[in-house]
Amino acid sequence: MTGAGAVRIAKDDLVLGRSLGDGGQGVVWEVEKRLINKTWPVAYKEYKPDWLHKLHVDVLDRMVAFLPGRPAAEGEWMARHTAWPAALVTQGPDVRGFLMRQIPDEFFINVSGRRAAGFEFLLNPLDFVGRMVGEVSPRQMFGLPLALADTLGRLHEMGVVAGDLSPKNLLFSLSGPRPGCFLIDCDAMGLAGAWALEPAQTPGWQLPAGEAPETPQGDGYKFALLATRLFLHEQHGKDPSALRSVDRAVGDLAERGLSGTPSDRPALTEWLDPLRRAVDNAPVTWSRKRSAAATGSGSPQSGGPGAGPQNAPGPGTGGPAGPAGPAGPVGVPGTAHVPQPVRPAAGGPPGSGSGGRVVATLIGILCLIALAVWLTHHGGGSDESGDGGSGTGSGSGSSSGTSSQEETTETTSAREEQARALSGLLSENSGRRSGVSDAVRSMTRCSDLAGDRQVFAGAADARSELVDKLDALGVDRLPSSLVSDLRTAWRSSEEADRAYVRVVDVVSGNCTPSAVTGTSAWRDADSANSDATTAKQDFVAAWNPLADEYGLPGLSWTDL
Structure with missing residues (x-):
């Protein structure tokens, strides 16, 4: 029965714009040329056929009729804070979905x-x-x-x-x-x-x-x-x-x-x-x-050694200053204060006073200069240098620098290529988690166990295939911990999906929500999901700076 005040609108009367989302239950569309309360843009959620069979239309009808029956201030408050159903959408005599406020x-x-x-x-x-x-x-x-x-x-x-x-x-x-x-x-x-x-x-x-x-x-x-x-x-x-x-x-x-x-x-x-x-x-x-x-643990820190977290207080990037000690001579940090030697009387042995130390220092400097000059003429033009020993080009040190520079360029290029390959593999996994989440919700309602089982088994096989592809990808230039975290994330997700398959097998024929969540397989899935979440968070924390460096898509851990 339709509750008094429930609004119904024919789907043919809607002007639908772009798709705003496609989830397990239905597709959400932008609705053009309509406003809720003459103020807020409208969205239309159309249920998928499987969910229409599970929908209690009479309750949805009462939800739509609920706000018009409340004081105007309550209805406005509800519309400001929720996407509450505002009108039923019909196609012929059948309800297909409802209108709500856009986010x-x-x-x-x-x-x-x-x-x-x-x-x-x-x-x-x-x-x-x-x-x-x-x-x-x-x-x-x-x-x-x-x-x-x-x-x-x-x-x-x-x-x-x-x-x-x-x-x-x-x-x-x-x-x-x-x-x-x-x-x-x-x-x-x-x-x-x-x-x-x-x-x-x-x-x-x-x-x-x-x-x-x-x-x-x-x-x-x-x-x-x-x-x-x-x-x-x-x-x-x-x-x-x-x-x-x-x-x-x-x-x-x-x-x-x-x-x-x-x-x-x-x-x-x-x-x-x-x-x-x-x-x-x-x-x-x-x-x-x-x-x-x-x-x-997988989150990179800003700043150099000793830098604090990005959002920590304190001057500069260092830690807070320690308590001030007693005033004294300024010296090199971390060294003990050494009393100054007593100045010897005039006429002492040569080099025993400050003048002697100055002379010794000058002699040392002159020796270093002489050594540098000798190396310039004799050590830089050996027959093993990059220019064939002509003496007119750079020495062996310069040749080594050029080689190192080329090696660094090659390493950077290989690193970028591997990061792009990994980004492509990550895109293959896009949207898989939301499908599994929808199937879990469905399973706890005992509404489509056969379909849910198929989703879980397919997701587990896909995770296993992703790990195989990851192992064959060749990502030796990327941080090993990053690759390890991703492998752990996908393996743990696979374990959770296979545990959900076991849940379905256990409760089929006698399913209740409490029976689903009371199985040991459900607890196994919960534990594997916890491991997967930790690994996903660690992976994303390391991946996003790398992706940003090469202009690749960043991720939230929920994308994995």
């Missing part, structure tokens, strides 16, 4: 092109975040969960639950005076306990075993995970100690939020005041100690 411009970043600014970019070592997003201060890092807690808290008050609270579904902006957030994939949210699409859980962001995801307490758990990982500077981990070291009250909230007992978790509104105080009290730069700890 606002401030929620994009430029990383090898224009990309939606997902929170996933922030869950990385600080030097990686600096390259991908720009420097994010501790004050901003607290402002981000504050904006998200406020948004989720309001949604909960309206009877809306995010459910699959994934870093890819949460977008951030640092362009304004305060950080902001914007939620996408809203058709996967729950409204008054009903779901247009069966709830799913993103790998690495699952609730404790057996807990249903469609509750405010489930959102609270995943929010606590996000807050914890923002200050761990990584995509995984559940220890709030790093967060507590920056702000004890917020760290304590995170520990409560990660409780295995849903009733023990704080509501999102309980986070607001502590987070506001944390924003007010947080420093504008990271401490040097914390910057060093948050630098990934």
